[in-house]
Amino acid sequence: MSYKKILLCLDSDPQPSVFDGVVAVDAGVDHLFRHGGVTPEGVRDLVYGAMFTRGPADLKNTAVFIGGSNVEEDEKLLAKVRECFFGPMRVSVMLDSNGANTTAAAAVLCAMKHLKPSPFGRGQGEGALAGVAATVLAATGAVGRRVVRLLAREGANIHVASRQLGRAQQVCDSVKRTCEHAQLTAFESRNADSTQAAVDGASVVIAAGAPEAELLSDDLRRQCKSLKVAIDLNAVPPAGIGGVGPQDKAVERDGQICYGAIGVGGLKMRLHKAAIRRLFESNDAVLDAEEIFALGADL
Ligand SMILES: NC(=O)c1ccc[n+]([C@@H]2O[C@H](COP(=O)([O-])OP(=O)(O)OC[C@H]3O[C@@H](n4cnc5c(N)ncnc54)[C@H](OP(=O)(O)O)[C@@H]3O)[C@@H](O)[C@H]2O)c1
Numbered sequence: 001m002s003y004k005k006i007l008l009c010l011d012s013d014p015q016p017s018v019f020d021g022v023v024a025v026d027a028g029v030d031h032l033f034r035h036g037g038v039t040p041e042g043v044r045d046l047v048y049g050a051m052f053t054r055g056p057a058d059l060k061n062t063a064v065f066i067g068g069s070n071v072e073e074d075e076k077l078l079a080k081v082r083e084c085f086f087g088p089m090r091v092s093v094m095l096d097s098n099g100a101n102t103t104a105a106a107a108v109l110c111a112m113k114h115l116k117p118s119p120f121g122r123g124q125g126e127g128a129l130a131g132v133a134a135t136v137l138a139a140t141g142a143v144g145r146r147v148v149r150l151l152a153r154e155g156a157n158i159h160v161a162s163r164q165l166g167r168a169q170q171v172c173d174s175v176k177r178t179c180e181h182a183q184l185t186a187f188e189s190r191n192a193d194s195t196q197a198a199v200d201g202a203s204v205v206i207a208a209g210a211p212e213a214e215l216l217s218d219d220l221r222r223q224c225k226s227l228k229v230a231i232d233l234n235a236v237p238p239a240g241i242g243g244v245g246p247q248d249k250a251v252e253r254d255g256q257i258c259y260g261a262i263g264v265g266g267l268k269m270r271l272h273k274a275a276i277r278r279l280f281e282s283n284d285a286v287l288d289a290e291e292i293f294a295l296g297a298d299l
Contacts, residue, residue, distance in 0.1 A: 003061035004030035005280050008050045008091075010038045010077055012068030020067045020096070023269070027276035038068075043080035047091075056088035056283070063279035064093040071097040071142040082286065092285035094275055096292070097142055099268065102275065104146030104208075105293035106268035107231050107259075108154070111204045113250070114229045114257045117155065126181075127155025133226070135159040135202040137189055137215040137240070140167045143233055144208035146289045149175050151206075152182035153290065161189035161198040189215065196220055204229040211236035218242030222254050235261035270299055 007029045009016050016034040024032055035046060050062050064081055068074045074097040081093050096102050111134075118131030134156040138144050151158050152175050160175075162168035168186035175182050187198035195216060199205050203226060209215045211234055221230060221241055230253075234240035239260065243253055249263030274295050275287050285291070 003054065003058050006031045006033060006050070006062045007276070007279070008046065008062070008064045009034045010043065010046060010064060010066050010081070011036045012038055012066075012070055012073040012077060012097075017067045019099075020065060023272050024065065024276050027273040028280075029276065038077060040076045040080045043077055044084055047081050047084040051084065051089050051091050059089075059091050059283035060280055062091045062283075063276075064091055065276070065279075066093065066095045067097055069098050069142075071100055071145070078286075078288070088283075091283050092279040092281075092287070094279055094285075094287040094292075096272065096275070099272070100142035100146050101287075101289040101292045102268045102272040103143050103233060103264070104150055104289055105296055106264050106271055107143075107147055107206050107208075107233060108150040108293065109267060109271075109296040110250075110259050110264055111151075111206065111229050111231060112154070115203060127153065130155035132156045132204065133159075133202045135161060135187075135199045135205045137161045137195070137198065137205065137207040138209035138213070139171050141208055141210065144206075145171055145174070147206050147208055148172075148184070149179065149289055150293050152179045152184065155181075155183075156204075157183040158185070159187045159198050159202065160184050161187040161195070163190045164188065192217065192220060196223075199224050199227070201226050203227065204231070205241065206231045206233070207240035208233050209240045210234070212238065214238045214240060214242060216241045221256070227256050229257045229259075231259040231264065233261050233264060235265075267296070267299070271296055274299060 016036040139160045165188040172184040189195040232241040232244045246260035248258040248260040
């Protein structure tokens with residue numbers, strides 16, 4: 001008997017994401033079982049329904065997708081899903097709250113195309129971005145936190161910026177807990193002077209701010225002579241990085257390689273679909289930011 005591919009979508013928002021549903025169908029899923037307003041307490045019975053209906057050999061045809069706009073809530077859902085599994089009784093699961101994992105992975109992969117480890121870094125071979133100076137603006141959002149995590153694992157030396165220094169420090173502390181060698185410094189980026197200090201010396205800036213928020217002006221971007229790569233993830237004008245167009249995809253501006261949100265979006269979509277397809281190759285995959293980032297090497 002050939003089984004249909006079923007994706008159980010657990011969303012912490014009241015309505016499950018239409019975007020995630022469409023991408024799943026485009027990636028080859030046959031049936032979506034979509035649930036909104038899912039709480040950690042509600043996870044167990046939903047997942048049991050998915051994992052006790054097919055034999056272990058056929059469970060690779062069932063998978064779980066966790067989405068929602070609150071990454072912390074969604075991380076709790078992921079933890080609860082994993083608690084349900086035992087022995088061969090498990091299904092693959094992917095977390096991509098508001099596209100944070102796929103977007104962050106795509107942004108870092110774009111940056112890596114243009115950057116080499118620094119000879120003054122913490123050592124060649126310790127990550128593709130060893131010693132590269134990076135600044136993440138609005139590093140406190142769902143996407144920004146993941147960008148910091150992925151850059152840190154690749155060995156970058158990161159300025160973690162927020163309008164509030166304390167919030168930037170919280171991101172540093174949390175990333176340090178999972179990546180003990182991370183080289184992170186918290187910065188405030190509240191106005192032109194503090195933002196200039198945050199980007200000073202950076203080879204790459206990734207702006208992960210909310211829609212309509214300019215984080216780095218065109219003037220400051222041009223003045224930043226160390227800057228080789230500028231990546232803006234905000235698609236809604238005004239741009240998060242002045243002078244970077246939303247459709248920019250490795251466009252050179254003032255000697256800097258620029259990417260806008262739509263320019264990064266193509267790779268993000270390919271990664272999202274590749275990750276969904278990966279779910280149905282086995283019944284034991286757990287796809288968070290790092291695993292989704294690793295899939296990018298094959299694209
Ligand atoms: N290209 C793609 O495919 C794609 C996919 C998903 C998301 N995105 C975009 O990626 C960006 C980040 O997403 P997200 O969900 O992480 O965003 P978010 O949580 O809404 O906001 C991220 C951060 O932006 C800062 N911020 C909020 N309002 C601001 C304001 N008025 N002025 C300056 N800074 C402000 C805040 O940081 P502080 O308070 O710490 O300063 C906040 O933590 C968004 O623009 C989103 O649309 C793009």
